[in-house]
Amino acid sequence: MSELVLVVRDLVAGYEPGVPIVRGASIAVAEKEIVVVLGPNGAGKSSFIKAIAGLVPVESGMVQLAGRDITHAPAHNMVRLGLAFVPQTENVFPLMSVEDNLKVAGGILKPKEVPGRIEEMYATFPDLARHRRIAAGNLSGGQRQMLAVARALIVHPKLLVLDEPSAGLSPKFVSMVFDMLTDIRKSGVTILLVEQNAKAALAIGDRAYVLVEGKDRHEGVASELWNDPVVAELYLGQRPAASVKGGAA
């Protein structure tokens, strides 16, 4: 395996002390990989990546980004450390224009770098260039996800972490989002992705982990996992408990 961008070891995290939601989860993401985290509703997938991004308190375990310990780094430092997190919802400022969203996101760059970097984002996402003066809240769902991803990429992150980027999108936009992630990886960005849409995510991913009850239960090559009977049993809705919706995203 090439250099590891992210190493998470035995992570225990939760919203209240003594009530762990993430219960000893371990994953690794190598440079330029797309790694997918799958799991039933309520398994703790969102909590897991939020804990990695400093948004859920960590009780024990370790998170390393490019060899640096970031376990207890506050969320507002993560972008500077190289970790860009795209939440499932509320990932753009709806009342601001597309361009102002990008300007704000580029806030940690040197001011003179920002215009050029915005133009690079427009070159990557021509739809955003066409809508640069439009309020982000008036974009289509697919365009809004594109803006959320551009906001994350503008600062050259080492790792892009996304929570269900295809959730709530129509099929046309779902494939647009997955094509976009494939292109982003081609440009050299490492990606960690939580997805409900297991089939589409495994089609673009290199490896995947299955998280169940806050713990990584299974790991494998993405192209093989879809046909793996363990995954079918754990994840693909064959147990009644797996179909129960788990609460907050």
Ligand SMILES: Nc1ncnc2c1ncn2[C@@H]1O[C@H](COP(=O)(O)OP(=O)(O)OP(=O)(O)O)[C@@H](O)[C@H]1O
């Ligand atoms: N802000 C919160 N405060 C307290 N508990 C929470 C919070 N967010 C989530 N939880 C709880 O943590 C558990 C795991 O939820 P989480 O959203 O991490 O799961 P998930 O795997 O992302 O689920 P889904 O597939 O529905 O997105 C659930 O029991 C949920 O109720």
Ligand SMILES: [Mg+2]
């Ligand atoms: Mg979730």
